[in-house]
Amino acid sequence: MSKGTVVLAYSGGLDTSCILVWLKEEGYDVITYLANIGQVEDFDAAKKKAESLGAKKVFIEDLRAEFVEEFIWPSVQASAIYEDRYLLGTSVARPCIARRQIQIARQEGAQYVSHGATGKGNDQIRFELTCYALYPEVQIIAPWRIPEFYNRFVGRKDLMEYAEKHGIPVPVTPKAPWSMDANLMHISYESGILENPKSHAPADLYLMTKNPEDAPNSPDVLEIEFKKGVPIKVTHVKEGKSKDTPLDIFSYLNEMGGRHGVGRIDIVENRFIGMKSRGIYETPGGTILYHAHLDIETFTMDREVRRIKQGLGVKFAEMLYNGFWYSPECEFVRHCIDKSQESVEGKVQLSVFKGQVYILGRESPKSLYNEELVSMDVQGDYDPCDASGFIKINAVRFLVPYSLIIFHSSSHTI
Numbered sequence: 001m002s003k004g005t006v007v008l009a010y011s012g013g014l015d016t017s018c019i020l021v022w023l024k025e026e027g028y029d030v031i032t033y034l035a036n037i038g039q040v041e042d043f044d045a046a047k048k049k050a051e052s053l054g055a056k057k058v059f060i061e062d063l064r065a066e067f068v069e070e071f072i073w074p075s076v077q078a079s080a081i082y083e084d085r086y087l088l089g090t091s092v093a094r095p096c097i098a099r100r101q102i103q104i105a106r107q108e109g110a111q112y113v114s115h116g117a118t119g120k121g122n123d124q125i126r127f128e129l130t131c132y133a134l135y136p137e138v139q140i141i142a143p144w145r146i147p148e149f150y151n152r153f154v155g156r157k158d159l160m161e162y163a164e165k166h167g168i169p170v171p172v173t174p175k176a177p178w179s180m181d182a183n184l185m186h187i188s189y190e191s192g193i194l195e196n197p198k199s200h201a202p203a204d205l206y207l208m209t210k211n212p213e214d215a216p217n218s219p220d221v222l223e224i225e226f227k228k229g230v231p232i233k234v235t236h237v238k239e240g241k242s243k244d245t246p247l248d249i250f251s252y253l254n255e256m257g258g259r260h261g262v263g264r265i266d267i268v269e270n271r272f273i274g275m276k277s278r279g280i281y282e283t284p285g286g287t288i289l290y291h292a293h294l295d296i297e298t299f300t301m302d303r304e305v306r307r308i309k310q311g312l313g314v315k316f317a318e319m320l321y322n323g324f325w326y327s328p329e330c331e332f333v334r335h336c337i338d339k340s341q342e343s344v345e346g347k348v349q350l351s352v353f354k355g356q357v358y359i360l361g362r363e364s365p366k367s368l369y370n371e372e373l374v375s376m377d378v379q380g381d382y383d384p385c386d387a388s389g390f391i392k393i394n395a396v397r398f399l400v401p402y403s404l405i406i407f408h409s410s411s412h413t414i
Contacts, residue, residue, distance in 0.1 A: 003027040005056070006112035006141060007105045009097065009127065010034050012046030016116040017168045018159050019143050020053050023114060028141075033059045033104050035097045037067045038184025038251075049169060059104055064184055067096045068246040072185055076289050077229040077344075078337045079297070079310075080317040085267050086279070087286045088320055089186025094123060095325035098130035106135060114141040119150070122272050126323035133326035178205070184250060186263075186283040197268055197278045208254070208282040212261030212355030219353035220256050221360065224292045226348070229341030231289060237349065250285050257284025261355040272322040291357045292348040300343050300366045309340040 006023055010016045010032035023030050032050040036043060043060050050058045071092045082088055105113050113131055117123035124142055131138050143149040153159050156175070163170045178192035187208045193199055203211065225233040234249050235242040236256075243252045257263055263284040271277050297306065312333050319330040346364025350357055372378050 001027075002029050004112055005029045005031060005108060005110040006114050007031045007033055007101055007108065007110045009101055009113070009115040010046070010050060010055075010058075011116070012041070012049055014156070014159050014163060014168075014171065017049065017053060018153070018162055018166075019114065019116055020050065020055060021162075021166050021168060022143065022149065023141070024054050028112065029056045031055065031057045031059065031104065031108055031110060033061065033101050035100060036060065036062045036064060037093050037096065038064050039182040053166075053168060057108070061100050061104075063096055063100060065247045067093065067184060068250050071096045072250065072286070073230045073246065074334055074337070075316075075320070076231070076286075076293050077341050078313045078316045078334075079290060079294055080313060080320060081290070082317045082321045083267075083269055085265050086269055086281065086321075087186065087263075087283045087290060088317060089183060089281060089283050089286065090123070090181050090188050091126065091321045091323075092185060093183045094126035094323065095130045098127045099134060101127075102131055102134045102138070105138060111137075112139045112141055114143070117142070117144065119145045120273070120275070121277075122321070122323065125272060126325075129323040130326055176205075180207075182207075184247075184254070185286055186281055189280040190277060194278055194280060201266060201280050205280065206264065206282055209258045209264055209284055210261045212264075215260045215354050219351035219358075220260065221349065221351045222253075222256060222288070223347055223349045224253075224289070225346070226293065226296050227345045229293065229297065229338075229344040231292075250289075253285030253288045256352055257288050257357075258282075260284075260352040262352050262357060263287035264355065288350070288352060288357055291359060292350055293344075295350075295359050295362055296346050296348050296364065297341075297344050299362050299369060300346060300364050301340065302368065305340055309337060312337055312340075 003026070006028045008016065008020055008023065008030055010020065012034065020030055020032060032055040034041075034043065034046055047058045047060055075088060075092050080088055080092075082091070101113055104110075115124070115127045117127060119142070124145070128140050128142070131140060153162065160170055162168070176192075178189050178194045181188045189201070189205055194201065221237040223235045223237055224231050225235075230246075231249050233242055233244045234252055243249045263286065264280075264282050266278075266280045268276050268278050301309070316330065316333050316337060319325070319327065319333065324330045343366045345366055346362060348362045349360040351360060352358075373382055
């Protein structure tokens with residue numbers, strides 16, 4: 001008798017294929033779900049494989065457009081970057097994937113969901129917090145936290161032997177000595193030979209970007225148009241080619257950035273569960289947008305509003321990294337950031353060249369830049385004496401110890 005129905009987040013790889021069969025062994029009816037979020041994948045082959053292994057149903061869901069519009073764009077608005085370097089490509093994909101998994105679970109009346117995330121990583125938290133936020137009654141089966149499972153499958157060799165025994169097709173090519181996660185936003189690489197933080201990344205590791213040394217010897221100049229903090233059009237200035245839908249815009253920026261080796265980083269980061277990990281990331285389109293958005297935002301946003309927004313962006317990045325996308329506090333922060341973007345519109349011209357993004361110029365109907373006021377050649381309406389008072393007021397903080405500053409109650413002067 002079946003223990004119930006479980007919706008498994010399925011990749012078609014060795015781990016989740018073994019989990020599928022193991023769940024059936026444990027007495028569950030298994031529905032597999034594979035999200036297309038821009039990774040290179042043979043989805044038809046994955047579907048046939050799941051069906052051959054006994055999946056009750058197989059869902060292949062194209063989430064690319066909603067991934068860009070509902071998850072990547074808010075991250076662009078926030079200038080979301082974790083620990084000053086990581087643009088959160090894996091983190092931002094998880095709430096998108098898990099949301100659809102929960103929709104399928106509700107639709108199919110499944111009492112359980114399952115995933116193949118390791119017990120040492122962040123993804124288990126990201127998936128599960130999303131599941132509990134959207135379907136509080138759901139029960140989660142996390143095999144890599146179940147002793148009966150992880151003691152049985154200590155290493156890849158055990159998984160391979162299990163696969164051969166149960167007729168699970170095994171990879172015919174040798175596995176790369178590192179793990180990889182790919183989506184439209186980025187590709188991440190970790191574990192294996194990369195666990196030694198001193199080891200250099202092999203030259204053949206990168207799949208999304210060219211080595212900057214091998215990139216073209218002339219730049220590509222792009223113009224990106226923003227409205228309310230999100231890109232609405234990208235144009236190649238020389239070729240005249242343009243894209244104006246969210247998915248096409250982001251895909252084209254990936255193409256241009258990848259061609260020039262933009263967006264590679266090699267970092268050690270702090271995982272939410274309490275350990276440091278080494279990760280290598282390539283985020284070509286996201287890196288271009290990070291710089292372009294930062295430029296148009298500074299051009300159009302009030303200084304004090306931006307100061308507050310910067311703090312919210314840091315907080316948003318932490319919540320996103322830690323899996324709290326659907327928390328009430330993250331929803332509140334996203335709302336505040338979205339409000340801050342109302343006047344962030346205009347065009348930014350930039351070049352991509354040999355691994356770098358260079359801002360060339362910008363224009364906006366909502367610019368707060370006053371060329372006449374700032375000009376060193378035109379006096380305009382500015383009285384230089386105003387600067388004297390400003391300097392004196394601020395100099396007090398440096399010249400007088402706070403303990404000696406006395407406010408007179410009658411005049412309110414120092």
